[in-house]
Amino acid sequence: MAKVRIPTASRRPGWPIYTVLCVVLLIGLFPFYWTFLIGSGDQSTFARFDALDIDSWIPAGNFASNVQTVLQNSAVGYWRSLGNSLIVSITVSITTVLLATLAGFAFAKLRFRASEKLLIFVIATMAVPVQLGVVPLYIVFFKLGMVGNLSSVIIPGLVSAFGVFWMTQYIRQALPDELIEAARVDGCNTLRTFWSIVLPAARPAAAMLALFTFIASWTNFFWPYITLGNSDNKTLPVALQVLSANYFVDFSIVMTGVLMSTIPLIILFIVAGKQLVSGIMQGAVKG
């Protein structure tokens, strides 16, 4: 009788699998290399490129001077835009984590009327596209004199429905009810219970939420482009749009700018990539 080959989790795959995965990884890495290749050349590098010429594939030495060109462009304002991106992304990450954990605590562990219905409402708001409110939001911020001001980008991002949902799910399954009860018996008010018990226990999920919020905010373009596009207060994606409009024919400068705006997130990825992976995978099983 033929032996049945049982696919167990412990069986190590052979080289074909690794070969395919290597190809996948190389495809993902290639655009990074390409960006550096063009960014390290000069104005004519792109037009002279020949795929069959080995020399075309070797970076030239102009990257540093291209970086200088980007830094000197006052319309782009690289350092200021970098600072703005940091201010917006960090602020939004902190407030989202705090407010979402607070709401998640209430939804997961406190009993109050209509809590289930309100939670469903929170989830439903995730399907509402940003575009729907963009015109009035602009009018309101314009009337308040906040167009071109970072607060116009921070305020809509203070807390997200996804964050509330994510923290509710986590606190529900990670925090035993007995612990909350015990705190109550001990005379803790709910805010203290939140601060000394819930927040420390929810740290792993909160860290992941902070990461995803940071990335989403860092890469956000549509609304910041509308409200900050014509101001001196740009975030990096908006600055990149200005750079590409100025230098559309000189791809070496545009690609240098692309790299300069991506490097902070590459650093973040090196530090916290593992957490990102497990965050996505945990969210998938729960959601």
Place this chain on the structure above:
Amino acid sequence: MASTTEVASRPTSERRPQKSSTFSRWDHKYSPYLYIAPFFLVFIITGLFPIIYTGYIAMQDWDIVRNTGTFTGFANFTFVLQDPMFWKALRNTFSIFLISSVPQILLAMFIAAMLDYNLRARTFWRMGVLLPYIVAPVAVALIFSNLFDDRYGLVNSVLEHLGMTPIGWHSEVIPSHIAIATMVNFRWTGYNTLILLAAMQAIPRELYEAAAIDGAGGLRRYISVSVPQLRPTLIFVIITSTIGGLQIFDEPRMYDNTGLGGANQQWLTITLYLYNQGWGKFDFGRASAAAWILFLIIIIFVLINLYLTRRLVADDNSRRK
């Protein structure tokens, strides 16, 4: 700090138990509302109110200088629905959405199946597929707009070396959709791969063993065991990519430096149309009408999606019986 307040507050609360328990009852009854209030406050200000206000502006001929409008009924809606540009935008949005989501999900299923093996250095591979996710769509669009340049782009250069005619990645309709879909796929395939991988790993291994004993080969096991088990996750991935895909803006906006969607609106999308009505022509009434139409399209699409996937699940259950 926390410990000092604790020490300080303990004796007082013991001395006056009555007052503290009234507070405690009040606290447990009403403070939950206080804790969820920030979300609802932000949502009402930046979500609910603008949605209703959008409906109001959509019925107005809006004067951007005076910031008021005159009522024009459904004129903005009829304008948008009679605008050939809008229909082109609708066609492009659907086309880009289909070209990006279908291959993306198939690819993600394929890569997830590879990652589901007991790999050496599995965290490395998982991080590897996720790397493109950290690049902002604006940056992705600039990179790929360069790769797909009609004259000097790498893709056409390779095609020419292979003896094929270069393709008008910017000048033609479907090629420009393929280029933009490639950007979306570049950024999101790895992300969706990890979601599907997590779902695959939650499938009980006994199911595979049972199938293997019944004589099912590798591919057969994948189709008959993995795919049905992944259905809820697939529904989730499809619905989120529908909501996101129909709103696509960053990539088409950055595919050239004018942001008008091409000389013949080859790659104009609905949100790009909305933006150009609002902030190109400063017609907020028409932009609002376009926003509402987009919203309705998304709702219809999500409902169709739900209906179709539910039916597929139902079919599958009856077959299994």
